[in-house]
Amino acid sequence: MDRQETKNFIAKRVAKELSDGDLVNLGIGLPTLVGNFLPTDVKIDLQSENGLIGLGPAPTEDNYDKDITNAGGQVVTLVEGGMYFDSALSFAIIRGGHVDVTVLGCLQVDELGSLASWIIPGKMVPGMGGAMDLVTGAKKVIIATTHTNRGKPKILKECTLPLTAKNQVNMIITEMGVMEVKEDGLHLLEYNPEYTIMEIVEATGATLIIKEPKVMELED
Amino acid sequence: MDRQETKNFIAKRVAKELSDGDLVNLGIGLPTLVGNFLPTDVKIDLQSENGLIGLGPAPTEDNYDKDITNAGGQVVTLVEGGMYFDSALSFAIIRGGHVDVTVLGCLQVDELGSLASWIIPGKMVPGMGGAMDLVTGAKKVIIATTHTNRGKPKILKECTLPLTAKNQVNMIITEMGVMEVKEDGLHLLEYNPEYTIMEIVEATGATLIIKEPKVMELED
Amino acid sequence: MKEIIKLSELKNHVFDGMSIMVGGFMAVGTPEKIMDELVRLNVKDLTIICNDAGFVDLGVGKLIANSQVKTLIASHIGLNPEAGRLMSEGLMECILVPQGTLAEQIRAGGAGLGGFLTPTGLGTIVEKGKKIVTVDSKDFILELPIRADLALLYGTTVDKYGNTNFTKTTRNFNPVMATATDKVIVLAREIVERIDPDNVDTPHVFIDYIIKEEE
C-alpha cells in the first residue's frame, strides 16, 4: 500500500466502528477521510467543533458558500437536517458527553490510553485546538494513525511528548491492526494479515496483549 | 395618600433613578408599577428574567399572545426591538452585571444593604426565584417599599429574616424618603415633606445619617 | 427522522422514583398534555426539577397536587399552595435554588462541568453545606451540576429531524434541560419539514422522542 492507500485503509476500518445514530467528530488529517467511508445503511451525524452538526461533502461550484466551513477552515456543506451553533454550545456538546465517537490522529499514544498530539516542544507548537476537549469529553476516543512514523513506533508504553489527555483513549486503529485500551493493558483485537504478528509487535513500543486476535476485515 | 397612591408615589420616584440606555429589571408587585412612570424622553429597556428584553404594556384584545409572559406569569407584550432568549442567557445577563438597575420589594432591608425578601420561616416560603441573582448581579439595586408594615419598621439595623443577599442594596425608596447605603451607613438623601424628619426617624429601625436632606420631588 | 411516539407510549419511558426535568416558567412552556398523562399513569416518588411549582391545576403543580413528587428542586413555589403545604407537613422535600443558579447547574450538567463558582447566595442559607472557594480574595459558592433521567419539554416547532424551537417566553428552561438528561421527550405543537439551520434552538442530537400535541 502506498501512503494514501494506507490512510484510506485505516479510515475505512475506523468507519466500521460507527453505529446508527452516532454523533461523530472527525479530527483534521487522516480522521477526515473516515467521512468518505461512512456506512450507508445507518445515520451518522458529523459534528464540526467550529459550530455545526451535519457536515456534508465538499461543495460543488453550485453550492459553494464561504460561510460554511469546518474546523480546518475549509469550505464544506451542510446536510439536510443539519444546523449551526456557537462555540459555547459546540463545546457543551463535546464536553457534556454528547459526542459518541471522536476520531483523532496522534504524535504518540500509549498503552495507558494517554495521547500526545499537539506539541513537539521547541519544534512545533500548533496548539491543542479542540482536541483536549474532544478526547476528554467524547464517549469513545479512537486514534487513527499510521502504526509508525519513519519506522519509529508511535504506540508507546508511555508518551514522552506533552499530553493531550491522560488515560482517555479507547481504541487505536492503524494499518497493522486494531487495538483496545483495557484495564489490564493494550489488547490487539485484530491484525492485518499483510503483517506477521511478530512484525506488529516489533513496530509497537507498547506491550501488546494478544489473545486470539481476529483478522482485520474491511467488508462485512 | 391611600395605599395605591402611596405605591404609585414610590414607583414614580424610583422611575427618576433610571437613565437613558439602562437595562432594568422590575420585580413583582410594587416595582412593576415603575413601568407606568418611565421617563419618555429616554430609552429604558425592561428585562423580564423568564426570557425577554423589551417588556411592553399589558396586551389589548388585538395583540394578546399567551406565549408572551413576564416573570409573574402574566401575559405581556414585546416592544419594537425587543427579543426572547432562554433562562441560561437571561441569567448570564443578570449575573454578568449587564442589568443596570433592578428594583425589588422587601420584607426587611437593613443599613448594611442586606435584603430579606423570600421567606418567613414557618409561615411563607415562596422561594427566591430570581431575586438572589438580581440583587447580587445588577449594577444598582433599588428597594421600593412602603416604609413600614402595619406600623412596624421594614428598614432595620440588621435583617432578622433569612437573607436574599448580603450588602448588595444601594438605595431604598419609600413614601417617606430616599435612602442610600454608603460605606458609613444609611443616608437619608431626600424626604417627603408630608412627614417630619422626626416621624421618618421613628418609623425607621436603622440609624439614619441625615445631612442636609433634600425635599423629595417627583417632577423635575 | 426522529421517532414520533404516541402520548400513550409515555408509559414506556417513566418509572417510580425517577428524576425528571420539566421545561416551563409558571407553566408557560410546560408540556401540559404530558403532565396530564403522568398524572393518569400515577408514577410515584418523582424528583422533579423545574423553575417553579406551577399552579395546583397547571404545569408540574398537577403532579405535586397528586402527591407524585418526593423531591422538588425549584426556585419558586409561591403560586402553588399545595406545594407549600406538602413541604411544611414534611410530605415533599423541597430544595429551593436561586433561579440563575438552577439554570447554570442544569447547563453545567449538560456541558460536562464539575461545577461553577457564583457569588449568588453568599451570606444566605443557600451557601449552607457548600464549599466556599476564594479567587483573587473574592469568595464564591461552588455549585454542582444537576442531571436527571428524563427531560419533558414543550417545543413550538419541531422538524422531522428533531430540531426544536421554542417560541417567545415558552423557551425559558427548555433548551438547557434538553442537554442535561439521559432521555429527552418533546411535546410538539407543530411538526414541520425543516427548521432554518441558522435558527435552531435545540439541535436534534439532544431530542430522543417527539409526541404531537394534537394527535
Added chain:
Amino acid sequence: MKEIIKLSELKNHVFDGMSIMVGGFMAVGTPEKIMDELVRLNVKDLTIICNDAGFVDLGVGKLIANSQVKTLIASHIGLNPEAGRLMSEGLMECILVPQGTLAEQIRAGGAGLGGFLTPTGLGTIVEKGKKIVTVDSKDFILELPIRADLALLYGTTVDKYGNTNFTKTTRNFNPVMATATDKVIVLAREIVERIDPDNVDTPHVFIDYIIKEEE
C-alpha cells in the same frame, strides 16, 4: 437605534496595551475590515483573545504579523507561521488554551461566574499552576473567567436596534465574546429594520457600536 459609526472612528475606541476579543474561527466570522483598520492605526502591545492566530494575511494574523500583539490567548496557532516564530523568539507571549475551555472562560466572564470546574487538561501541562478541586472524588481543574476591554465582532445581520445575527459557521465565538467585554463593536454585513425577536443571536443590550461593512 444603536449608534452607527464610521470605520475611521475606530481610533476613538482603541489604545495601546488594551485587551481585545476578536470573533472568528480560522478568520471565518472575523471583522476583516476592522483588522485592516487596526493595522493602519498600528496600536501596540495588544492582548488578543481569539480562537486561533488566523493566517499571516487574514484575521488576527494580520495584527500578529504586524507585531502589534504582546499576548495572544488562543487554542491554535498552527496556520500562522509568524505566530510560531514570534512566540519561539520570545517576541509574543502565547497562552494556549483548550478551545472548549476558552469558550467557557469567556462565557464565565460574561455571565459573572468566578470560575468553573472542567476535566479538560487534567494530567497535561494545561493544569500547571491551577487549582485542582475534587468533587465526589473526581478531580477537576478550576478555570477562571476571561474578560477584555473590547470585543470586535462580525455580524451578518444587524438590526437598527443592535440585535445581531451571525450566519452559519461565522457564529463561533462571536456571541459569547459579545457578553464578556466593556465595549462591543460589530462590523455589519447588512443592517435591517428588525430581526425576528425569536431568532436573535446577540441581544442589542450587548452591542455598543455598529460599523457598516460597505460604507
